[in-house]
Structures are given as C-alpha cells and as structure tokens.
Amino acid sequence: MSGRHRPRITCHEEMRTDPYTGGRLDLVWTMRCSCGHTREFQVTLAPASYAYGKSEAQRARREHLEAVAPRPDERCRAPKDHRCRWWDDCGLCAGQMVLPGL
Numbered sequence: 001m002s003g004r005h006r007p008r009i010t011c012h013e014e015m016r017t018d019p020y021t022g023g024r025l026d027l028v029w030t031m032r033c034s035c036g037h038t039r040e041f042q043v044t045l046a047p048a049s050y051a052y053g054k055s056e057a058q059r060a061r062r063e064h065l066e067a068v069a070p071r072p073d074e075r076c077r078a079p080k081d082h083r084c085r086w087w088d089d090c091g092l093c094a095g096q097m098v099l100p101g102l
C-alpha cells in the first residue's frame with residue numbers, strides 16, 4: 001500500500017531581508033504534497049511574476065505527479081469510477097487484465 005499524493009498549491013507574501021536594499025516583500029508560491037514533497041518559488045510582487053510563479057508551481061506539481069505515477073500502461077483505466085486519480089496506484093486495476101467482452 002503506498003500513500004496517496006494530494007498536492008496543493010498555495011501562495012503567500014513574505015518579507016525578505018536584503019543586505020543591499022534592507023527588506024523586500026516577495027511572493028512565495030508553494031507546491032506541497034501530502035507525501036511531504038515541497039517546492040517553493042519565490043517571485044516579486046509584479047503581476048507578471050505572480051503568473052510566472054503560479055505556472056512554475058503548477059509545473060512542479062505536474063512533474064511530481066509524473067514522477068510518482070505508475071507506468072502509463074499500469075495507470076487506472078477509470079479514475080472516476082474507481083475514485084482515484086490518474087497518478088494513484090489503483091487497487092481495482094492492479095493486476096487485472098481487461099476482460100474481453102466486458
């Protein structure tokens with residue numbers, strides 16, 4: 001039985017101390033998975049970098065899920081019916097071949 005991965009993406013403001021400018025308010029995008037895997041992306045407060053940080057966090061989420069997912073031919077064939085996500089090990093699909101005629 002392996003743990004499930006349920007990543008969440010959040011963002012918060014954080015004051016950084018800079019030896020040159022004193023202090024700066026930055027935006028930190030965090031991708032944190034229920035397995036403990038965490039990636040942080042620190043960007044400035046400008047709108048363009050806000051979007052950039054968000055897309056980086058989403059990319060990190062995707063990369064993490066691709067890394068933990070079963071091989072493509074072993075992934076769940078019906079995530080909706082089996083109540084799991086495409087990257088989960090599905091107990092219903094594991095070890096089962098598709099039965100002809102069903």
Ligand SMILES: [Zn+2]
Pocket residue numbers: 004005006033034035036037064068
């Ligand atoms: Zn995870």
Ligand SMILES: [Zn+2]
Pocket residue numbers: 075076077078079082090091092093094
């Ligand atoms: Zn399944």
